[in-house]
Amino acid sequence: MIHAQDLVKTFGTVKAVDGVSFDVREGEIFAFLGPNGAGKTTTIQMLTTLQAPTSGSIRIDGLDPKTQPHEVRRRFGIVFQDPSLDGELTALENLELHGVLYRVPRKLRLERSEMLLKLFELWEKRDAFVKTFSGGMKRRLEIARGFLHTPRILFLDEPTLGLDPQSRNQLWTHVKYLNDTEKVTVFLTTHYMDEADRVAQRIAIIDHGKIVAQGSSKELKEQTGTESLEQAFLALTGSTIRDETAGASDQMRQFMKAWRR
Amino acid sequence: MGAVFILWLRQIKRYSRSRAQIVASLGQPLLYLLVLGFGLGPVYQQAGRGSYLQFVAPGVVAMSVLFTSIFSGIGLLWDRQFGFLKETLVAPVPRLHIMIGHTLGGATIAMIQGLLVLVVCFIAGFRPEHVSTVPLAILFMALIAVVFAGLGTAIGSTLQNMQGFQLIMNFLVMPIFFLSGALFPLNNIPTALAIVTKLDPLTYGVDGLRGAFIGVSHFGMMTDAVVLFGVAWIFFALGAWSFSKIQV
Numbered sequence: 327m328i329h330a331q332d333l334v335k336t337f338g339t340v341k342a343v344d345g346v347s348f349d350v351r352e353g354e355i356f357a358f359l360g361p362n363g364a365g366k367t368t369t370i371q372m373l374t375t376l377q378a379p380t381s382g383s384i385r386i387d388g389l390d391p392k393t394q395p396h397e398v399r400r401r402f403g404i405v406f407q408d409p410s411l412d413g414e415l416t417a418l419e420n421l422e423l424h425g426v427l428y429r430v431p432r433k434l435r436l437e438r439s440e441m442l443l444k445l446f447e448l449w450e451k452r453d454a455f456v457k458t459f460s461g462g463m464k465r466r467l468e469i470a471r472g473f474l475h476t477p478r479i480l481f482l483d484e485p486t487l488g489l490d491p492q493s494r495n496q497l498w499t500h501v502k503y504l505n506d507t508e509k510v511t512v513f514l515t516t517h518y519m520d521e522a523d524r525v526a527q528r529i530a531i532i533d534h535g536k537i538v539a540q541g542s543s544k545e546l547k548e549q550t551g552t553e554s555l556e557q558a559f560l561a562l563t564g565s566t567i568r569d570e571t572a573g574a575s576d577q578m579r580q581f582m583k584a585w586r587r
Numbered sequence: 588m589g590a591v592f593i594l595w596l597r598q599i600k601r602y603s604r605s606r607a608q609i610v611a612s613l614g615q616p617l618l619y620l621l622v623l624g625f626g627l628g629p630v631y632q633q634a635g636r637g638s639y640l641q642f643v644a645p646g647v648v649a650m651s652v653l654f655t656s657i658f659s660g661i662g663l664l665w666d667r668q669f670g671f672l673k674e675t676l677v678a679p680v681p682r683l684h685i686m687i688g689h690t691l692g693g694a695t696i697a698m699i700q701g702l703l704v705l706v707v708c709f710i711a712g713f714r715p716e717h718v719s720t721v722p723l724a725i726l727f728m729a730l731i732a733v734v735f736a737g738l739g740t741a742i743g744s745t746l747q748n749m750q751g752f753q754l755i756m757n758f759l760v761m762p763i764f765f766l767s768g769a770l771f772p773l774n775n776i777p778t779a780l781a782i783v784t785k786l787d788p789l790t791y792g793v794d795g796l797r798g799a800f801i802g803v804s805h806f807g808m809m810t811d812a813v814v815l816f817g818v819a820w821i822f823f824a825l826g827a828w829s830f831s832k833i834q835v
Contacts, residue, residue, distance in 0.1 A: 371835065374677055375677065376673075376676065376677060376835045377834075377835075395679075396679040396680075396681075397679070399677055399678060399679040400679045404677055406670060406673055408670050409669070409670050410670035410671055410672075410673045410674040411670070411671065411674075412597065412601075412671045413669075414600070414601045414604060414605075415597065415600065415601075419600070422593070423593050423594075423597060424674070424678075426589045426590065426592075426593040427589075427590050427593065427674075427675065427678035427679075427680055428678060428679060429589065429679075
């Protein structure tokens, strides 16, 4: 379903992604793990047509994002690391906008909106403005939106960041349910090893832009001779702490937070 | 086409829901209209030029269209920084459609805002010369709106953070307004000023509005319309180009 071969992405002199290859099978839940700045988000951006790879090739459902970006875009849903909803619109309006952009026929759009909002327990709140939602509700709405156009693949970039254990647990239950019923392939990144252990059939660990190991959770543990996925992860990536420089958007977010207070 | 429409509609919805903002944005034009209109009125009258309120009202209308359309374009900066833009950029829709929807939405809002200010002007005592030329004035308002919504989109796509916003405000938007002849007649002004005013697209907008509303036009309404139309295309193309360059 997803095929990446020798992907490279350089920003100036920095190699964010350095020769990454992997395959994700249809209907599989595939987790991409790595410390901050390892190249997870850049890889997702390349897979989802937001960034062009410096070299290497990608096939999404057999299509090349470079030559058929719109066909590729129609085939996946994505939940970004940071929110991408319009707070000034209601939950239902956000879904409507998405449905129109993806050309989901009106009737189907309404049916699926209702089904998904009910599944993610947001149906009661459908006419409330998204700016009044909690972090967990926004996340749920974004995931519901990602499923609206019946994608073949769902990309989840750290979807549980900043959520409480209850919300995280519930979120994965829903994602697993839809993976099961709609046969959606799921590609996710996360920092929580227990989540990856629980939901993902296969895991790739990326560090400094390179995949250092991939396989099932069991295989990774065996390979490193460790008891838990977390230990396996630390054994593979070391225990130094990675610091990312803050970009303009981080500063803006800080500014907004200070301003709202 | 669906994408253009839904993004246009989004702008209209957001605008109609921010009542406080609508009222607040009437404040500045009102200040110009009342303070300058009545404050400078007597001097203007003594100079033998008639009513200053009649003269300045089209300028104030043009000002509100200018501000609203540029700011709606700059709103793109917020969409970008707070994520919503990404949702539209990964959608299977050409970027040009997204840009057109956003920009036309901004232009429409600016038109509505301009009409509101026009009503306020009317209440304050402004009277168009002929009712028959009012549609022509509305056409000029639309042209101004499209010109500056295009420019706003270009700026919103290029700006990186809110600090740049002040820069744009003081070194672009305010000069465009003050140099447009919105507040003073263009006859007998110093040559240097005359040249600069001729380079300001809003000058032609204000002049066209004046032609339509009070029958006084410096360049002639035809010239005004042609210039605005040309600049609209240039700014729209500039906006589309900068928008296509946005990196997530």
